[in-house]
Amino acid sequence: MRLVKGRPRCLTGAGFLYCPGCHHGIVLRLVAETIDELGIAAKAVMVTSIGCSVRCWTNLDIDACQGAHGRGLAVATGIKRASPGSVVFTYQGDGDLAAIGMAETLHAAARGEAVTVIFVNNAVFGATGGQMAPTTLLGMKTSTYPEGRDARHTGYPIRVAELLASLEGVTYSARVAVNSPARVREASRAVRKAFLAQMDKEGFGIVEVLSACPVNLKLSPVEALKWIDDAMIPCFPLGVFQER
Amino acid sequence: MKGPEIAPRTMMKGNEALAEGALRGGCRFYFGYPITPQNELLEYMAVHLPRCGGVFLQTESELAAISMVYGVASTGRRAMTSSSSPGISLMQEGISYLASAELPCLIVNITRGSPGLGRITPAQSDYFQAVKGGGHGDYRLIVLAPVGVQEMADFACEAFELAERYRAPVMILGDGIVGQMMEPVRLPCPVDPGETPVARWAVGEWSRPRARRNLVLSAPLTDPELRQMNLDLQEKYHRIAQAETRYEAYRTEDAEMVIVAFGIAARLSMEAVDSLRDQGVRAGLLRPITLWPFPSRALEDLSGRVLGFLVVEMNEGQMVEDVCACSLGRAPVGFLGGGGGFVPTPAQIAKRALSMLGGVPA
Ligand code: SF4
Numbered sequence: 001m002r003l004v005k006g007r008p009r010c011l012t013g014a015g016f017l018y019c020p021g022c023h024h025g026i027v028l029r030l031v032a033e034t035i036d037e038l039g040i041a042a043k044a045v046m047v048t049s050i051g052c053s054v055r056c057w058t059n060l061d062i063d064a065c066q067g068a069h070g071r072g073l074a075v076a077t078g079i080k081r082a083s084p085g086s087v088v089f090t091y092q093g094d095g096d097l098a099a100i101g102m103a104e105t106l107h108a109a110a111r112g113e114a115v116t117v118i119f120v121n122n123a124v125f126g127a128t129g130g131q132m133a134p135t136t137l138l139g140m141k142t143s144t145y146p147e148g149r150d151a152r153h154t155g156y157p158i159r160v161a162e163l164l165a166s167l168e169g170v171t172y173s174a175r176v177a178v179n180s181p182a183r184v185r186e187a188s189r190a191v192r193k194a195f196l197a198q199m200d201k202e203g204f205g206i207v208e209v210l211s212a213c214p215v216n217l218k219l220s221p222v223e224a225l226k227w228i229d230d231a232m233i234p235c236f237p238l239g240v241f242q243e244r
Numbered sequence: 245m246k247g248p249e250i251a252p253r254t255m256m257k258g259n260e261a262l263a264e265g266a267l268r269g270g271c272r273f274y275f276g277y278p279i280t281p282q283n284e285l286l287e288y289m290a291v292h293l294p295r296c297g298g299v300f301l302q303t304e305s306e307l308a309a310i311s312m313v314y315g316v317a318s319t320g321r322r323a324m325t326s327s328s329s330p331g332i333s334l335m336q337e338g339i340s341y342l343a344s345a346e347l348p349c350l351i352v353n354i355t356r357g358s359p360g361l362g363r364i365t366p367a368q369s370d371y372f373q374a375v376k377g378g379g380h381g382d383y384r385l386i387v388l389a390p391v392g393v394q395e396m397a398d399f400a401c402e403a404f405e406l407a408e409r410y411r412a413p414v415m416i417l418g419d420g421i422v423g424q425m426m427e428p429v430r431l432p433c434p435v436d437p438g439e440t441p442v443a444r445w446a447v448g449e450w451s452r453p454r455a456r457r458n459l460v461l462s463a464p465l466t467d468p469e470l471r472q473m474n475l476d477l478q479e480k481y482h483r484i485a486q487a488e489t490r491y492e493a494y495r496t497e498d499a500e501m502v503i504v505a506f507g508i509a510a511r512l513s514m515e516a517v518d519s520l521r522d523q524g525v526r527a528g529l530l531r532p533i534t535l536w537p538f539p540s541r542a543l544e545d546l547s548g549r550v551l552g553f554l555v556v557e558m559n560e561g562q563m564v565e566d567v568c569a570c571s572l573g574r575a576p577v578g579f580l581g582g583g584g585g586f587v588p589t590p591a592q593i594a595k596r597a598l599s600m601l602g603g604v605p606a
């Protein structure tokens with residue numbers, strides 16, 4: 001038998017601290033594989049903040065720095081400016097990046113900071129128990145809007161990948177999903193490009209990954225995969241929105 | 245990296261002297277957002293940091309500025325920010341994180357007067373915020389209160405040594421007067437940041453190679469670890485209080501009335517002490533240089549033998565609470581102060597001290 005893929009070297013081996021059916025594990029594995037392939041474990045610095053993504057430092061065996069909710073890209077800016085030889089990336093959820101941290105996100109992108117963003121969009125605040133996020137779909141029920149999100153009251157979902165792609169400082173911006181094997185392979189290529197945007201082009205790279213939060217969606221893991229196809233992708237189309 | 249270009253002895257504004265002192269202290273990273281009355285500091289850094297091979301960045305907000313400081317500090321490099329009261333309030337989130345992650349840096353607050361927007365009038369109304377925590381959690385900052393332009397430069401330079409010795413953020417708390425006034429200053433000798441030792445705990449490529457990854461964490465995963473982290477922090481604050489409490493005692497040896505004041509209020513009080521002495525009153529001044537750690541011991545010792553303390557502050561009465569606690573009820577504590585731009589004159593201070601001694605009515 002031939003081993004096609006083993007466990008990425010830069011995973012610590014600690015168990016993933018995520019709920020059954022959660023996609024964080026897949027996304028982190030893709031990041032780990034990319035770090036291995038690019039041979040950058042010794043100079044990678046991960047910036048984590050708050051929400052379900054906060055514990056990713058337990059899984060990736062690389063330097064990590066934990067900032068405050070939403071401030072990931074400001075922290076990453078400081079690290080990259082002080083240590084330009086490092087490969088710096090943030091690992092952020094939608095509440096973190098698009099709600100409380102939108103200012104830091106937009107301005108780091110506009111400055112064209114040479115950092116990479118792994119943005120996990122599951123349309124909800126996961127860790128705090130399923131409240132509305134800026135990416136929550138219209139009509140979608142959350143613990144703070146049990147009747148469903150109403151645009152007249154709470155506005156519209158924010159499409160981060162397209163929004164950032166409109167800024168000149170952004171070198172690479174794409175949206176992917178990880179709800180099928182083919183999509184996982186596509187997502188893997190996008191993660192690699194977002195890192196190469198930083199390493200080869202000294203630019204800002206972001207990958208938005210559509211992801212399931214079965215617990216807060218109150219769906220089984222398999223139903224959640226289908227929900228991404230049926231509900232999320234129509235609102236958040238997959239694709240590459242900027243590549244310079 | 246090239247060093248500073250300014251002559252060692254020169255006439256400078258307080259804010260500029262602080263900036264130059266920080267540069268000479270090896271600071272090569274500045275992040276800030278404009279707010280009066282500290283803009284000269286930011287503008288000085290904008291001009292001089294790039295010349296020294298450093299990074300100046302005007303940020304989108306104070307939140308971003310302090311988080312960028314957090315990022316640089318986590319690489320073990322010397323970083324600072326500066327702001328004024330409302331801006332410092334925004335930074336409190338990041339300051340609490342810096343304290344918990346035990347990251348060294350310099351934060352400068354050239355204060356405004358009153359809560360809310362305030363105005364740029366001289367005031368010392370951020371004493372509570374600076375010394376009692378400020379942000380969430382149970383932490384302390386080392387807080388230095390300069391009395392003039394010379395100390396603005398000296399403290400900025402020393403702040404990085406202190407911050408690194410204890411892996412803790414250091415704050416310089418000044419008011420509009422120390423920021424804006426000009427005085428001759430002898431600038432400290434420059435430190436070459438390239439020669440400062442590599443922090444063993446730092447993240448980032450420059451501190452490689454090493455066998456293991458480094459983690460800069462604000463909170464551990466489990467409750468026992470969290471408890472231990474809090475105990476370790478408190479133990480550190482205890483060590484800082486033992487070793488770094490600084491104050492200036494002026495003519496206190498035989499004093500029967502001791503004025504307690506910090507920053508510019510102390511400078512004005514010093515004149516009041518001299519004029520009281522001229523009138524035959526044995527007056528003295530105790531000036532806390534570190535507002536935290538507070539010179540409690542010195543005040544306790546004095547409380548056994550003075551007839552009273554007079555606390556002079558440019559706020560509605562904040563440090564006076566700490567002086568009351570230290571006097572242990574053994575000596576009466578009077579207060580002269582006010583918020584919103586009140587600046588006491590030496591004559592007012594002397595008169596209030598005399599009235600406490602039963603000399604003339606206040
Ligand atoms: S709450 Fe949602 S996002 Fe968080 S770990 Fe569970 S499934 Fe994943």
